[in-house]
Amino acid sequence: MNPESNAAKVGERLHRDGWRKAFTVEEMVERWARLIDKVERGYGTAVADYTNELYCRNWLHEAWPLLDEHTVLRWTARIQVLDRRFVVATxxxxxxxxxxxxxIPASPALWWWRRHPRVLVGEFGDALLPFG
Structure with missing residues (x-):
């Protein structure tokens, strides 16, 4: 099976399992990168927006064991860099x-839920101020 078709099948499977649509790995890696960019600058919108955006990392976590080796190898280094940036910014x-x-999910493997942005600004910062 070629890697593109495996990744597409994983997106379709996760969609059937409840995700809003059949996302791609590239799409979710880019969403994770955009969220981290916002967190590094200071996440300022509502907490509900932030928690909604965190789910892109959940998707990657769920997809990883289902993906073929080629796709995993292609994206692992990028995700590791993004994860390190997230840790520094939170x-x-x-x-x-x-x-x-x-x-908050019970699984310790979903570690990103146990962190909050270091720079607290705007509505988000007001809500989390006691923790800043």
Whole structure:
């Protein structure tokens, strides 16, 4: 099976499992990158927007074991760089800040839910201020 068709099948499978549409790996990696760009500058919109945007990383986590080796090798280094940037731009709090507004997944593998942006600004910053 060629890598493109495997990745497309994974997107379709996750869509059948409840994701809004059949996303692609590239689409979700780019969403993760855009979220990190916002977090590094200071995420300022609503907490609900932030938690919604975090789900792009969940999608990647769910897709990874289903993808063929070629696709995994192609994207792993990029995701690792983005994950490191996210860690630098955020603070570990075991989900205390976001947990006031959104159910935090129980799995420790979903570590991004247990962090909040280091730079707190705007509406988001006002909501999370006690944690900044």
């Amino acid at each position: 603070v570990e709090d075991d989900g205390a800040a976001l947990g006031r507004f959104h159910r």
